Amino acid sequence: MKGPSSSARARARKDGRGVAAAVRKRRERRALLGLAAATAILLCAAAGFRALIANRPVEEIGGPYTLLDDTNHVVTQQSFHGRYTLLYFGYTHCLDVCPLTLATVTAALDRLGARGEQVVPVFISIDPARDTPARVHDYVTSFSPRITGLTGDPQAIHAVAAEFHVMVRPRQATPATAGNYQLDHSSMLFLMDGQNHMVSMFPVDSSAEEIATRLRNLLPAG
Numbered sequence: 001m002k003g004p005s006s007s008a009r010a011r012a013r014k015d016g017r018g019v020a021a022a023v024r025k026r027r028e029r030r031a032l033l034g035l036a037a038a039t040a041i042l043l044c045a046a047a048g049f050r051a052l053i054a055n056r057p058v059e060e061i062g063g064p065y066t067l068l069d070d071t072n073h074v075v076t077q078q079s080f081h082g083r084y085t086l087l088y089f090g091y092t093h094c095l096d097v098c099p100l101t102l103a104t105v106t107a108a109l110d111r112l113g114a115r116g117e118q119v120v121p122v123f124i125s126i127d128p129a130r131d132t133p134a135r136v137h138d139y140v141t142s143f144s145p146r147i148t149g150l151t152g153d154p155q156a157i158h159a160v161a162a163e164f165h166v167m168v169r170p171r172q173a174t175p176a177t178a179g180n181y182q183l184d185h186s187s188m189l190f191l192m193d194g195q196n197h198m199v200s201m202f203p204v205d206s207s208a209e210e211i212a213t214r215l216r217n218l219l220p221a222g
Helices: 006-054 097-118 133-141 154-163 208-218
Strands: 066-069 074-076 084-090 119-125 148-151 168-170 183-185 188-192 198-203
Touching: 066 154, 084 097, 097 119, 097 208, 119 133, 119 154, 133 148, 188 208, 198 208
Parallel strands: 084 119, 119 148
Antiparallel strands: 066 074, 066 148, 084 188, 168 183, 188 198
16 A cells, blocks of 8 residues: 655645644734733732822831841831831842832932932842842842842731732742742832831832932922
8 A cells, every 4th residue: 555645745744834833823822812911910900009009198108127138137117217218019030020110210319319319229028938138139239239128037028018008919830930930019119208107109110200300309408
């Protein structure tokens, strides 16, 4: 019995490639749809968080904390007494929002020149399991030596996040993402005065110029 002709084999190979390409395209479409859905959820969550926290009295936002800085020294809110702080909650494995926010804050303070020295930018990790002081130090100094990085044990991080009504939710882990998981979290910049009272909040999608302009209006003249 004769086997398939060369032309039949060629058609079979072509058909097989066509099926494989169609499968790849379907997988790519599903992946893109999943990414779009995740992005939409994050944007909606961020907008919801802004609305929720904006309706709270400023006295209910912020509070005392005891954490470790990126040089492994104990830091409390009193460590910044008399100085303004611009707080941001994030984590070093963050792929997009956190690095963009720190870069934007650095650029905003640079725009302020000498007045920017009134503000201490503070990065508080929400991922104590992976963010050691040494790792946080390497992370924040890659943006600016002016940024103070804070971390701590899970209880301390949970407490300070609760003080600022910051929500943290791990994404569903899989065997492939074990140890390299991502966290969904509310993103906002909190400007605190020298008495650790909240002065204002900044959406993280603000530009460097927008943040600098608002800080000029909020900081004491000097």
